Amino acid sequence: MINRMILQNIFHRPIRTAVSILAVAIEVGMVLLVVGLTSGLVHDTAKRVEGVGADILVQPPGASLFFGLSQAPMPIKIGDRLAEIPRVLAVSPALFQFHSSGGLNIIYGIDLDSFDKVGGGFVYHSGGPFEQPFDILVDDWYAKANQVKVGRTLTFLNHDFRVTGIVEHGKGSRLFIPLKTAQDLANAQDRASIFFVKCSDPAYTDQVVEGIHKLLPRYQVLSVREYMSMMTSNNLPFLPAFINVMIGVAVVIGFLVIFLSMYTTITERTREIGILKSLGASKTYIVEAILREASLMALIGILSGYAGTLITRKLILKSFPTLSVDLTFEWALWAALLAIAGTLIGAFYPALRAAQLDPVDALAYE
Amino acid sequence: MEPIIATQNLKKVYRLGKVDVPALRGVDLVVQEGEFLAVVGPSGCGKSTLLHILGGLTGPTSGSVLVDGNDFCTMTDGDRTRFRRHKIGFVFQRFNLLPTLTARQNIHIAQDIQGNGFNPHRFDMVVDMLGIREKLNHKPFAMSGGEQQRVAIARAVICEPKILLADEPTGNLDTENSQIVLNMMRMLNRSFRQTILMITHNPEAAAVSDRVVRMRDGRVVSD
Numbered sequence: 001m002i003n004r005m006i007l008q009n010i011f012h013r014p015i016r017t018a019v020s021i022l023a024v025a026i027e028v029g030m031v032l033l034v035v036g037l038t039s040g041l042v043h044d045t046a047k048r049v050e051g052v053g054a055d056i057l058v059q060p061p062g063a064s065l066f067f068g069l070s071q072a073p074m075p076i077k078i079g080d081r082l083a084e085i086p087r088v089l090a091v092s093p094a095l096f097q098f099h100s101s102g103g104l105n106i107i108y109g110i111d112l113d114s115f116d117k118v119g120g121g122f123v124y125h126s127g128g129p130f131e132q133p134f135d136i137l138v139d140d141w142y143a144k145a146n147q148v149k150v151g152r153t154l155t156f157l158n159h160d161f162r163v164t165g166i167v168e169h170g171k172g173s174r175l176f177i178p179l180k181t182a183q184d185l186a187n188a189q190d191r192a193s194i195f196f197v198k199c200s201d202p203a204y205t206d207q208v209v210e211g212i213h214k215l216l217p218r219y220q221v222l223s224v225r226e227y228m229s230m231m232t233s234n235n236l237p238f239l240p241a242f243i244n245v246m247i248g249v250a251v252v253i254g255f256l257v258i259f260l261s262m263y264t265t266i267t268e269r270t271r272e273i274g275i276l277k278s279l280g281a282s283k284t285y286i287v288e289a290i291l292r293e294a295s296l297m298a299l300i301g302i303l304s305g306y307a308g309t310l311i312t313r314k315l316i317l318k319s320f321p322t323l324s325v326d327l328t329f330e331w332a333l334w335a336a337l338l339a340i341a342g343t344l345i346g347a348f349y350p351a352l353r354a355a356q357l358d359p360v361d362a363l364a365y366e
Numbered sequence: 367m368e369p370i371i372a373t374q375n376l377k378k379v380y381r382l383g384k385v386d387v388p389a390l391r392g393v394d395l396v397v398q399e400g401e402f403l404a405v406v407g408p409s410g411c412g413k414s415t416l417l418h419i420l421g422g423l424t425g426p427t428s429g430s431v432l433v434d435g436n437d438f439c440t441m442t443d444g445d446r447t448r449f450r451r452h453k454i455g456f457v458f459q460r461f462n463l464l465p466t467l468t469a470r471q472n473i474h475i476a477q478d479i480q481g482n483g484f485n486p487h488r489f490d491m492v493v494d495m496l497g498i499r500e501k502l503n504h505k506p507f508a509m510s511g512g513e514q515q516r517v518a519i520a521r522a523v524i525c526e527p528k529i530l531l532a533d534e535p536t537g538n539l540d541t542e543n544s545q546i547v548l549n550m551m552r553m554l555n556r557s558f559r560q561t562i563l564m565i566t567h568n569p570e571a572a573a574v575s576d577r578v579v580r581m582r583d584g585r586v587v588s589d
Contacts, residue, residue, distance in 0.1 A: 001471065001478035002475075002478060004467070004471055005464065005466070008466035008467055008471075009466055012465075271462070272465070274462075275462045275464060276479070278458075278462070279450075279451070279456075279475065279476050280447055280448070280450040280452070280479050280480065281479045282451075283444070283447075285479060359424070360418050360423050360424050
């Protein structure tokens with residue numbers, strides 16, 4: 001019976017109910033999309049680095065896991081010394097250029113020959129390798145997102161580049177220019193941001209890492225396996241704080257809307273609460289009825305939030321094909337738990353207030 | 367035989383701001399089980415306050431109140447709520463049906479709150495006695511005042527309370543519906559020995575009862 005009363009109450013004020021459900025849905029959607037976008041970005045970056053084909057990454061001391069943030073290039077001659085380490089098959093230097101105009105892009109300046117040796121070479125969807133210093137390769141996702149075709153001119157780093165090839169995505173970056181050009185533009189001649197090291201057999205990775213540590217004790221040497229395990233949102237500077245703040249904002253929005261909604265509900269239903277009390281309803285009965293009503297709205301809000309998130313994800317991927325949004329069951333559960341907790345906390349004070357109403361005053365309420 | 371209601375020197379003082387307003391100034395009242403009692407008196411004489419105290423909706427300031435052997439002065443708010451749930455039925459002037467529920471649901475909710483589950487036999491008997499079967503699926507706004515009050519009586523008696531407390535039950539009804547409601551209360555009293563304490567301004571309503579108690583200025587002035 002109490003459930004029927006709750007249902008009737010929910011339908012009695014459809015706009016207020018819809019606003020409450022929407023607030024919970026936004027809360028759930030915000031949590032899932034913020035986490036999904038950040039972890040999608042991190043996973044996508046990690047997967048692309050893995051896709052280069054190297055077994056080991058060598059970076060200067062104090063370098064970031066996010067390559068675009070590393071601005072301390074190393075002498076390129078280090079590559080020759082790395083190549084001399086036993087079990088090293090190939091070494092490829094790369095210089096990163098961060099380009100923020102028209103979107104955030106990390107451009108890899110690469111030596112095409114050694115890059116191909118490390119990763120087995122690009123798969124060209126159309127066109128072919130660099131021919132001139134100001135040639136550029138773009139991956140198929142970038143090409144699709146920006147309607148780029150071979151022969152088109154793109155402007156990066158205040159220079160025009162001619163697209164000579166469109167390559168399969170997943171090889172570190174979405175944009176590649178010749179290493180020499182990148183060095184000239186960065187005024188970092190004979191320097192590199194990273195060395196991709198390929199072992200003769202992946203089984204020798206730890207042995208080679210040890211060898212590099214001996215050769216370059218202060219440098220950051222990571223096996224790709226290790227790098228992949230470290231590339232989580234929690235290991236990146238500021239990202240966990242950003243995610244927590246966004247989740248906090250989402251939870252507060254849900255909490256406040258439910259609080260206000262239930263508070264006005266209680267005020268409006270003061271007389272009805274008095275009637276229930278005259279029938280002998282206990283404080284627990286009244287608190288339970290209000291919390292159940294809020295929980296039902298939260299449940300509908302959570303399901304709406306899931307649906308909204310899936311739709312928004314589709315729209316994001318359609319509008320920005322280079323982005324990825326990772327939606328996980330774990331975070332779907334967390335978002336639901338946060339929404340339910342926020343709802344129950346938001347509804348608790350109004351419920352308590354309703355339970356404590358004086359029945360005589362409540363019955364006299366106009 | 368033990369009276370079902372016995373009050374002695376019952377006082378109730380409300381505090382409005384810094385002013386104490388006495389509503390009951392020492393009420394002595396005894397009601398036997400199965401009695402139909404009418405309490406009459408001018409507005410503000412304390413009739414409703416007496417009814418609220420006897421129904422456990424509010425506590426007295428001093429004096430003693432024994433209802434079905436339970437001393438309300440020593441009971442907590444929770445105890446009085448439990449007592450009300452099982453022993454008291456209320457009928458109000460403004461019907462006080464839950465507006466979002468149908469007549470059937472309004473009656474069911476009393477059983478739900480009592481916690482003894484749905485009793486179809488009792489339900490059918492009460493519904494037929496009060497002649498509201500055809501209105502069971504109607505919400506309060508789709509019923510006349512008389513029909514609403516009959517549903518309210520059904521809700522009040524569905525759990526077989528020891529005492530039915532009626533606060534101006536005909537106050538919002540026309541003569542015809544008032545008569546119907548009063549007849550039903552009379553029938554409940556005669557058929558089931560339902561103890562009824564009814565507050566009214568209406569001398570015709572009071573005439574239906576077995577006994578009339580007059581109040582003035584917070585006291586019983588004639589019995």
